[in-house]
Amino acid sequence: MWAWGVSTPIHCGRCEAELPPEAIEPRDWAICPACSSEVIVRAFPAILTKPEVVSPAAIQAGEGEAACFFHPGKTAAVPCSRCGRFLCQLCRVEFRGEDWCPECLSSGIKKKRIATLENHRTLYDSIALGLAILPLPFFWPLTIATAPAALYVALRYWKAPLSVVRRTRIRFVVAMVFAVAQIAAWTWFIAFAVASIGKRV
Amino acid sequence: MAGETIKYRRLPGAKRGFLHRASLWLGDDHLLAISGWPFMEDYRRYYYRDIQALVVTRARRFIVPRHWLLAMLAAGIMTAVSARIRPPAAWLEEGCESLLILLAMYLIVASLWQSCRCRIQTAVSREELPSLYRMWTARKALSILERRIGEVQGTLVEGWTASVPQSLAPAPDSAPQPGGLPAAAPAPGASQTAAPPRRNWVERALYASLALGGAALLLRPVGALWTAIMVVQVLLSIGMLVDRHLHGGSRSAGVVAILAMTLAGVVAYSDNLLSAFHHAQAHPRQFTMQVRPEDLGQTPVLNEIYAGGCILLAASGALAAALRRKE
Numbered sequence: 001m002w003a004w005g006v007s008t009p010i011h012c013g014r015c016e017a018e019l020p021p022e023a024i025e026p027r028d029w030a031i032c033p034a035c036s037s038e039v040i041v042r043a044f045p046a047i048l049t050k051p052e053v054v055s056p057a058a059i060q061a062g063e064g065e066a067a068c069f070f071h072p073g074k075t076a077a078v079p080c081s082r083c084g085r086f087l088c089q090l091c092r093v094e095f096r097g098e099d100w101c102p103e104c105l106s107s108g109i110k111k112k113r114i115a116t117l118e119n120h121r122t123l124y125d126s127i128a129l130g131l132a133i134l135p136l137p138f139f140w141p142l143t144i145a146t147a148p149a150a151l152y153v154a155l156r157y158w159k160a161p162l163s164v165v166r167r168t169r170i171r172f173v174v175a176m177v178f179a180v181a182q183i184a185a186w187t188w189f190i191a192f193a194v195a196s197i198g199k200r201v
Numbered sequence: 202m203a204g205e206t207i208k209y210r211r212l213p214g215a216k217r218g219f220l221h222r223a224s225l226w227l228g229d230d231h232l233l234a235i236s237g238w239p240f241m242e243d244y245r246r247y248y249y250r251d252i253q254a255l256v257v258t259r260a261r262r263f264i265v266p267r268h269w270l271l272a273m274l275a276a277g278i279m280t281a282v283s284a285r286i287r288p289p290a291a292w293l294e295e296g297c298e299s300l301l302i303l304l305a306m307y308l309i310v311a312s313l314w315q316s317c318r319c320r321i322q323t324a325v326s327r328e329e330l331p332s333l334y335r336m337w338t339a340r341k342a343l344s345i346l347e348r349r350i351g352e353v354q355g356t357l358v359e360g361w362t363a364s365v366p367q368s369l370a371p372a373p374d375s376a377p378q379p380g381g382l383p384a385a386a387p388a389p390g391a392s393q394t395a396a397p398p399r400r401n402w403v404e405r406a407l408y409a410s411l412a413l414g415g416a417a418l419l420l421r422p423v424g425a426l427w428t429a430i431m432v433v434q435v436l437l438s439i440g441m442l443v444d445r446h447l448h449g450g451s452r453s454a455g456v457v458a459i460l461a462m463t464l465a466g467v468v469a470y471s472d473n474l475l476s477a478f479h480h481a482q483a484h485p486r487q488f489t490m491q492v493r494p495e496d497l498g499q500t501p502v503l504n505e506i507y508a509g510g511c512i513l514l515a516a517s518g519a520l521a522a523a524l525r526r527k528e
Contacts (some may be wrong), residue, residue: 011327013258013318021362024254038259042347043361045354046324047253096230115207116231119244127240163242165209165226165235 010041069101080104112161121164124157125171132178147182150175209233212345214338216331217267223331225342227349232321234330245328247321249353254322255346257339261445262316264334265308276301295473302466309442311335313455319343403444404454407437408518411461415511418504427504431465434511438462453521457514464514468507475500 009018017034024030024041032039066076068088076086081098093100096116108114131150135142154172162169209226216223223236232252234245276297283293319333319342333339414430438458445455 008253008322008324010254010256010322011320013256013320013329014260019256025360025362029259032258040257040343042255042343043357044252044254044350045357046251048357048361049324116246120241121244122241123239130239163235164207164233164244165211 008047010043010047012037012039115164118164121161123163124153124160125162125169125175128154128157128175128179129171132175132182143182144186147179147186151179151183154179212332213341214333214335216264216334218264219267219270225330225332227345230353232346232349234321234328234332236331247323249350251323252321252350252354253324255343256320256322257333257336257343258318258320259336260316260318261313262318262334263308263312264316269304269308273301273304276304291477299470306462306466310459313442313445401444401454403437403440404451404518404522407434407441407454407458407461408515408522410434410437411457411511411515411518415508415515418508418511427507430511431469434461435465451521451525453525454518457518457521461511461514464507464510468503468510472500472503475503 010024011017012019012032012035014037015032015035017032019030019032019039019041022030023032023039024043029038029040031037060074062075066086068074068076068091069085070091071088074088074090077089078087078092078099079085080087080101082100082104085101087099087101091101093102093105095105105114105117109117112118128150131146131153135146154176158169158172207228209228212225212227212232214225220238221236222238223234226233226235228246230248230250232247232249234247235242236245237243280294280297280301283291283297286293315336316334317336317339319330319339321328321330333342410430410433414434417426418430438461441454441458445451445458
């Protein structure tokens with residue numbers, strides 16, 4: 001608990017000093033007393049929520065009481081919404097309004113089944129598009145290698161998940177069109193060169 | 202669970218740098234912050250029920266968005282191309298140069314006066330939202346976010362800080378803080394004890410050059426002198442703005458620097474136009490807007506306006522500095 005009663009202090013974005021109530025309350029600009037920067041703070045009721053503290057004595061399993069699957073000495077509080085195992089207050093993970101056990105949660109993350117827990121994605125559609133287009137203005141002879149690579153990436157990762165917020169596969173399509181055009185141009189050029197050399201010989 | 206889709210709505214503000222990018226998206230129950238490089242993305246989710254506060258701090262940030270960079274590049278290429286066209290497309294060249302200057306000035310003004318840092322705070326983290334770096338977008342995003350968080354958490358009534366119970370002991374400055382958050386550090390620019398005022402030589406040089414330049418122009422308006430004074434003033438003004446950006450400093454000095462650059466730009470442009478007009482009158486079949494440096498400063502009215510403006514700016518800057526020192 002902080003000096004004036006909120007659960008976590010609010011800090012100035014410039015100097016990191018703790019902001020007093022008079023700098024937090026105004027709806028518009030306030031002045032940070034430490035660095036005189038202008039700040040706007042929007043606080044929400046969560047700032048007043050105190051962290052829930054569970055005492056060890058309160059969760060000790062008594063005679064005949066259901067115990068936690070992971071901690072046999074502790075009283076079960078809820079069942080896991082996914083697998084049904086009994087969970088104590090320590091093992092219970094509140095997720096999307098349900099109670100999950102740590103194992104279900106970690107397996108969901110590992111298998112990438114829970115989109116809202118993914119924190120990283122590789123954008124294969126952007127890689128394919130980059131391979132197909134970027135060499136053109138900078139160093140076009142490189143396209144002899146990058147065009148097949150772009151086509152490979154587009155076909156290999158066609159079904160791979162895209163960005164969390166982007167939905168269409170238009171980048172893959174554009175990359176494939178450019179890659180096929182470049183491969184066709186190279187094929188024609190090589191065939192033409194071989195034919196010219198053959199004529200001379 | 203596999204293939205679950207969440208619909209997101211984009212929030213105003215996005216940082217589209219040459220390589221790094223960041224954006225904010227509204228989900229049903231959480232705010233999604235995306236940051237990353239061209240070929241990968243990192244996600245952070247802030248659930249509306251967990252967000253404790255949003256803090257916007259006015260700060261100087263020189264960020265050049267990708268589309269501005271491309272616009273400046275296009276204007277530069279157009280200038281170069283138009284200069285090579287035969288007969289010279291003077292109007293196009295002038296237009297592109299003006300556009301380039303306007304874009305650069307906008308970037309400087311927006312970076313120094315309309316930039317901010319936006320931070321989101323939950324019980325366990327305090328993180329910056331890099332996509333919100335301009336005041337106008339931050340305000341827009343803030344109002345949307347505030348409404349959405351309010352729907353989930355409700356709102357704090359006016360005067361809520363007064364009703365929060367005060368703790369018995371004030372938090373000591375050096376005490377370890379709960380939640381693993383770092384202890385408050387002193388401000389980089391702020392001084393806990395009164396520090397002696399810094400002597401700003403760039404500011405002084407700017408005012409001196411304005412005063413001397415103005416006086417010299419009133420006495421002897423020669424084209425070469427005109428150009429030299431203008432270049433020195435623009436360079437000192439840029440130096441002043443950079444110094445203010447890096448070390449902080451008085452706002453009045455920054456305003457004088459901006460005004461000095463604007464005055465130089467407007468006078469030079471007007472002089473260019475007038476010279477071209479006079480040239481066109483004298484030689485109707487050889488219209489050109491290419492002006493030699495020695496042709497500058499030949500319009501008496503503009504010369505007096507420029508000289509007067511310089512002296513006025515120098516005087517007001519010096520007066521503001523004197524008042525500041527007195528305070």
